[in-house]
Amino acid sequence: MAENKKMVEAITSMEDDFAQWYTDIVKKAELVGYTSVKGCMVIRPYAYAIWENIQHILDGMFKETGHENVCMPMFIPESLLQKEKDHVEGFAPEVAWVTHGGSEKLEERLCVRPTSETLFCEHYANIVHSYRDLPKLYNQWVSVVRWEKTTRPFLRSREFLWQEGHTIHATAEEAIEETERMLNVYADFCRDALAMPVVRGRKTESDKFAGAVATYAIEAMMHDGKALQAGTSHYFGDGFAKAFGIQFTDRDNTQHYPHQTSWGMTTRLIGAVIMTHGDNSGLCLPPAVAPVQVVIVPIAQHKEGVVEKATALYERIKRFARVKLDVSEQSAGWKFAEYEMKGVPLRLEIGPRDIENNCCVIARRDNGEKVTVSLDSLEEEIPALLKKVHDNMYKKALENLENRTFACTSLDEIKKTLADKGDSFIKAMWCGDEACEDAVKAETGVGSRCIPLAQEHLADTCVCCGKPAQHMVLWAKAY
């Protein structure tokens, strides 16, 4: 159990077994604890601190775009869940049911929310009466439950944390605009906070959210070439309003059904960060969400003045960055490995010789580069280095995405590409027919991820049936 032994065993290399590499990181970076509640996890302090940073940045973006936070109950009565037909069909098979309160059987079963459209609709029916009450731009930060069969930490668990935005508007145009706005907010967040490039697109009919008119999503590429859906934004039209009897009196004194949206991002993002940026030394965290941006490791800390100097640097740096000072008795080598595993963007080394020369060494987690920095210029150099780390992480992820995206014009070409290149993003034309969508998946193993908003004309005909093509689709295996 001694801590110094912990880091000695290396993690599985990602080239050998990507799934095991992921599991090893989740454990060794102390992100997750296993529990006796099957499919549910403990989010440990280090992972929760990442989530708090994600929350803080996203919540700021929501508030800047005029949204307010609320909190709905965690339970949904069965009759309320059933009000919108498509919605209940989509979710009922995977909800957890509460049947008893204390020793008494409930008159009506309650499900633990898998998502909260029905609760928001009930509330909107109570508070929306006039055009003056619109729009309502609400969001909540809660956890939801979906009774999944197979689970993996962050990627698929029975309970996960998320935010769910739910908005209601006087017109379809406004609601569609909101759906697109939030998709863009998500994509910007991924780029600027997670250093993660994404493809924006619309889901095909078969992949839409239960009850939606249109579902938009952002798809990120993981290090292994698989896709991960990082966020979704749904346009509902007035379907929910009709099912829940939400109406408002417009300026012309007539009754109308309002139009709605919902959009969400989850703790999956932590899994996406691991698989986008991690390497065989462990996590590699984007500076914007790293709980510790700079770790100070004193060198030869038993020597006079070293710990004092390191402490003084800590006090200086904490004014402008999230900094940690490790003066524990572990060896410097152990600390190096530990903070590489934890993905800390910058490691600042300070020893007797550095102090003599009024400088320190700063090592970057993203590429291992070391630079010697004058102690007089830390206020400029550290923020500049954090920006460089972010930019380089984004560049590497974008290269991975671009280098592993291939345009194909036949099923055989898709199969050959996947065989030659391994898991990749495939761009190919599609007629719009669900049968072809299913056939591509059955024959090649990749499913439709989305119809990218940035369309290209790769060919005139569907990759599957040869009929006229309607859309370019992004195909991939997905988490």
Place this chain on the structure above:
Amino acid sequence: MAENKKMVEAITSMEDDFAQWYTDIVKKAELVGYTSVKGCMVIRPYAYAIWENIQHILDGMFKETGHENVCMPMFIPESLLQKEKDHVEGFAPEVAWVTHGGSEKLEERLCVRPTSETLFCEHYANIVHSYRDLPKLYNQWVSVVRWEKTTRPFLRSREFLWQEGHTIHATAEEAIEETERMLNVYADFCRDALAMPVVRGRKTESDKFAGAVATYAIEAMMHDGKALQAGTSHYFGDGFAKAFGIQFTDRDNTQHYPHQTSWGMTTRLIGAVIMTHGDNSGLCLPPAVAPVQVVIVPIAQHKEGVVEKATALYERIKRFARVKLDVSEQSAGWKFAEYEMKGVPLRLEIGPRDIENNCCVIARRDNGEKVTVSLDSLEEEIPALLKKVHDNMYKKALENLENRTFACTSLDEIKKTLADKGDSFIKAMWCGDEACEDAVKAETGVGSRCIPLAQEHLADTCVCCGKPAQHMVLWAKAY
């Protein structure tokens, strides 16, 4: 439904019917929405923003005292709940049980957490092995469920939001120190953020948390003289550690059971704020947690330059206070009533004559006082006024607490005091016998709230049985 009608009907006066006054405020200040989930509520944006401010301040205090946030599952398997005997007896009668996932019956029932000691213990058993792993100072912000029969918004609901701190220490001394530290953090928070004086004390044996060795609490006095328990801090000794098999190897290489604490505050605090500071015009919010600290109401806003000037002031003030500008078409009178109902601490009025004189009028919500302030000194005057509002609110609440606390030395005196003065805090001596505690309650209607940490010697003998007194107890009716 027209908005201008909303404020015309006054709320029930608190002197006529305190309970109805509370219900009216909760509705008219748009704090809560009712749902079809019995005993659960929608926390609407204005109330949730108060909670966010509470969270932000408390979370900062927790982090300053070395605590880290985590997140445990919301479910507890029945067998896990049963591991600590007293704990399960206390909570099992009031938990919600999940029995089905999708269409399948679960092998073991899961309860929705009423509190998370059992989950934290399971996790600690996994991660605590050596003295080097101690202490762990964890907290989580989640919602919990208790199947209450009678519910009232914020005060008692089947689901409520809270934070639960759970810590584990090598020694009893450290754990006791932590229990006391967090009680003090809570009391400081109530004083500095909620302008709410509290009595710190220890619960009697019969009132302890299920599984605790000692429970400490802070008791606040509501405007009607009743008590509201605003926060609790529990010392567990090593009882949970023994039940869950948590052991660590100490420096001397022997195995020991660690000592634990837990402590929590909830959305009840919003109810406490309403009932401590509210009046017949509505809410009165302490500046530190008010979603809007200053509302700008333009006077004669149709006149040239008024809206422009108000907007310029808004831009200035938002740099140092939470400010809202209301340029809606409602009358100034309607706006005055609306923001009084919402409890906004300061109202800034600016009209043509004010602009001419380079000044504005600022009205205080707490006492109605109006002052004319030069537009050149808003940066100094507004923070100073907010502080005055806070201090005056605290002073008034403290006066209420002190003026309605009475020392009594016999049951008859208690009865007479309550009959003469109405609901009050009663200080009286107690022998320590549970039978006397029950008898006081049965005869006078007030229950033991706590054994105040600041003890006084009012008499030598128990107020009930006449045997030697052990403690001075605070008695009151409670929410």
